[in-house]
Amino acid sequence: VTTDPVWVNGTLLDADEAVVSALDHGLTLGDGLFETIRVQSSSPVFWRRHLDRLRDGLRHLGLRPPLSDVQLRAAVDETIEASGRADARVRLTVTSGSGPMGPARGEAAGTVVVAIGDLAPPPTSLRVCTVRWVRNERSALAGVKSTSYGEGVLVLEHARRTGADEAVLADTTGRLSEAVTANVFLSVDGALVTPGRAAGCLPGIVRGVLLDGGAAVERDLPLAALLRADEIFLTSATRGVVPVSHVDGHPVPSVDGPLTRSARTTFVHAVADAVASS
């Protein structure tokens, strides 16, 4: 049980007093979005990227932004300050708010929740499994960081039951897509590649940093490319760049190899730049 404060619709509260309506469509229908943000030196790292993705998501969902950019940033800053944490992760959740029973939306303003917690040190490496379930690249929510995350919860539970730390999914056509909580990068003929958005993956923050910096390129790949890669790593805002050691129990030839280390250096520098300029 956390003792960190939780910001709900304008008010900082103790965790056990932080509540939302039981009729919130975020609860009843998963009608919402989220961002999980790395905090270093009390600064939300890559804030602009997170904000842009959240705005894109709101537009995709057809929701009015419940707060201005400045208000949203203030909510995050207040939560960080009240927690007294320098390094942390922030979970920002935005839902469509309370509404009538049934899938149609109401007139209520959206709900905004900001929670904060530990930024655990990243694991040295991760074991991944592949699964029979697939990402739906033709979903109405493809590429959207939706709170309708029940699939992810189940797939991760399955991965952990089978001795893996994460699961990698193909899209419905068999293309490599992403891991549940991370994007996937791998070496193909000496180059660093990652699946394109057409395979239904989320536009991850670290993925964006690496692609924008020219460190990697997008490419259509079959799921089986994982079994032929010399190096594989996963990326996420909170963990950064983490090597994959095993795929379905098979060892990856080069764990934390040159492409992985180089990508991590790019990530670490980008974080440092972001903190310095904030």
Added chain:
Amino acid sequence: VTTDPVWVNGTLLDADEAVVSALDHGLTLGDGLFETIRVQSSSPVFWRRHLDRLRDGLRHLGLRPPLSDVQLRAAVDETIEASGRADARVRLTVTSGSGPMGPARGEAAGTVVVAIGDLAPPPTSLRVCTVRWVRNERSALAGVKSTSYGEGVLVLEHARRTGADEAVLADTTGRLSEAVTANVFLSVDGALVTPGRAAGCLPGIVRGVLLDGGAAVERDLPLAALLRADEIFLTSATRGVVPVSHVDGHPVPSVDGPLTRSARTTFVHAVADAVASS
């Protein structure tokens, strides 16, 4: 804004006081299930079918039931009684409860919410559209009535913007699957058919009543079968059997034709039997 009571984890509350934790994984991750139950003569119709489906869902999600069958029924009955309603619909929501930040579940007991509202008279007929998005029959949540319902919200919004009342989806292979909030039945060579579970549709309550009574059979169909059918209707617990009048603007030849009327009679009798025996 409703004045109906809302039951939350053992307590009946006014709607504006009915709250759940802002850290509930039902809110942050869509990790939950729901049932929408028809109430007639103050009795939750087809209760056993709803309860069985909920139990199947909990097992699928790997969640412990937060309440016994008797407690769950008592919560529904209390809510109906406190509302003073005879005819209504009840929304039962069960989530995995509060947990740590991130997709792993916590140790908390689940959250149970029971809300009640109007049972609107069913529409005379519905216009449906087909959509480019597809149901993922290979999802970890295929066939589960999950609160991760964000896709459905978006697809319905799209349908309504285009002048339709509902949308019908194919699965990823092009097979007819279901509507967002209802199962679909249609005439094929004079027989009444509905897609099988393999096409990713939900095991609807009215669908179950019609199949168990031998009124219809399951069959694999292409989405385009909708354009060749003489009769089409949708089924859901709250609306019963409702004819489809148009598919993508094309009129359906026989609206509320003999197969539809016969299915409605079966449904109405099954409801009457359920109420009489409760």
